[in-house]
Amino acid sequence: MACIVLSWPGEMDADCKRWQARSVKWLQDTYGDQLKTVIRHDDEAFPHLHAFIVPDDLKAISLHPGDSAKQKAKADGLSPKEQNEAYKQSFRDWQDSYWDKVGKPSGLTRIGPGRRRLTRDQWNQEKQQAKALAIALADGRAVAKRVDAAKAKAEKFEKA
Template sequence: MATQWQHLTEPQLEPGHGQFIRVEKFAVKVPRGKSCPSNIHQVANEAMRTPGFCDHIRLPVPPRIIYGVNPLDAVKVAESWSKRQTATVFHKPTQTVICRKFRHDKACAVVGVISVPPEWASGEMWTNFCQTSVAWLSDKYGSERLLSVVEHLDEHCLHLHFWIVPRVDETFSTIHQGVKAIEDVGLNATRGVREAAYKKAMSSLQDEFHDRVGKFFGLERLSVGRNRYTRAQWHQKCFFDKQREIEVQKRIEDAVARALEERDLLGNIFVDSDMGSQFNCAVLYPR
């Protein structure tokens, strides 16, 4: 394999300047089995840079609320919505349909992130981007559902966080088009059909954002799988990665060997120095 790639240069992928928008469901309590141990309270405290919730930020800076209320207040609205909801379930022992309180680990709010490439700096373009994004969010979800938008400038990429909560008389699918798509195909549909409907709906969210915001700021509508290696490029990359690993290991071994040689050399010098001192003492002060 080495001879196959030695005459080639390492493959390089062009950095993409694509848009980034992501939405996620959050509940009052962390759902059982979820990999991300965050509930809506933790997310809001992290967004507001509350001490103890933003340890991943080197120098936290208090965010600026550019729309609506404090995220912590949006959490209270989401909790209130969750307490007012009921769920209809089938009770097997009695073979009847009954209503139960809404579980606290069921999603009650959508929290999203809109980010820009790291080359962007805080200035007029970023301000216009924020205003355009907020206008799109307000049109898409409605001013009554869009409760808060905050600006973060203390991380690698400038970004916005936004909070969306349904109205009291609405279901959660009103604010999450992926969940709505699953409801439309029906829970009795196969898993593959439900997943396909969900992905198509979330892809349309990316299309909407690009048409209303992204394309006016030079951001491309790129898929998650952008800038992938071909199979030949992948093998080529593996070869160079292995060569770097061998080179680093060789440098470590050489450094260790040099350190041992220097230690032995210094040890010999100290021994010779001690022997010389003993000889001089014997000459100057004979017994």
Template sequence: MARFQFSHIETYARTASTLSKSSSVKTCYDILAEASRVYEHSRHVMSPSPPELLDGITTQELAENLNLLLENEATEVVLGGKAKKRAVRKDAHVLLAAVYSYPSQSQMCDLDEIRPFFMDCIEFHREKFGSVQSAVLHTDEQYLHIHVYTVSNNARKLHPGHIAKKLNKSEASSIKSSVAYKNAMRAFQDDFHQSVSHKYGLERIGPMRKRIQSELYQIAKQAKASELAEWFENETIKKKKKLQEKTERLKQFYDEKRFEIESEYEQFKETNDVSLQELQEKTQLAETEYEDLMNQRELIFDILIKNQELISENENYKKRLHEYEEDYGPR
């Protein structure tokens, strides 16, 4: 079965441009948060797991240090005869993000065998776009893939499509620049295939979707919707049946456990020859014996105290006798 390469590059700014007409434009921080598997940005992943760092710093560290990295990218300008550094605009595209995927199911892959492919992808990215600030591997989606990030004060100057589009920009028509963009991206895909993919037996171009007339498309779309509705109904019936079966099993289990507990309780009542009254009498007797012991304990304490007093008194008598003998005894 043929396997096809997949690579994609895009650029992002720290904040969305005020000229943007879309309200869903993603920023650098959105992209890096998704790569870091921050919950709010990775809800499309069924069971998110932390990415594996392959190169550079983590995506979280890159997000935290993005402004600091861009300070080194500030351009020098001369104003009033003095050289000053011009900070990079907040809405300038400063992050080039690339995705390189391996066309095999994540659960069926031996990561150690595929790892060289991803390391070659990182080297290809480095040769193509310069430094690599971060590269991370995701194993929690359908296909294994890596995200590679490069920071620049103008990331679009690194993007081959935007470079070609700018060189062919025309006020009269945007068709020429659009064609130039597509051709440049095709060349990028060719380069990636020649440099990396072909060494791992991956095809350059994937299966093309058949183009059909709009009327046929609508018919096909309705048929697909009908097929999907029928599948959904069947699945609902299956799940409902499974739920009923599970409910019956739980009810049966509950009844069996209830009968078992009631039987054990009845057996305990029959075999236990100590009545409640006998237990109460024994408890009362034990309390009485305890009170007697406490009283005896108090008597013993009193005797010990009196004995100590007698010992002290005896010592005083001995002392006085000794003093008397010294004063009035034979000389």
């Protein structure tokens, strides 16, 4: 069995609940029937989810995207350096998938401030931009729904 922990960097509020729903959907899409349960904990500074996954072969390492890519690269006869690159790239792709489906629509940034040596002002500005992007994406989806509804109404009117 493997456990993945996903953490929300704030209080339990409406945004957190939307993040939670997106996270569970991403886990279901990524792991399918192997995902057994997701539990939310509010026992620490930030709400977080524990996802428990049981792989079909009962070997937790088989769920690690980097390890799977490295084993495939090894089987394909690639050099150890290429195997390690496959490992890193696969894991980055897995993280990017989570950010694209969950983080970005939730107004979260992809990489924290410390690794990139951002000042507090730069980090706060980046967080504000991420929230603005999430709002713009949500607004775009709302507009698309209204356009689709208007088109359906127009088609219905034309038929009548």
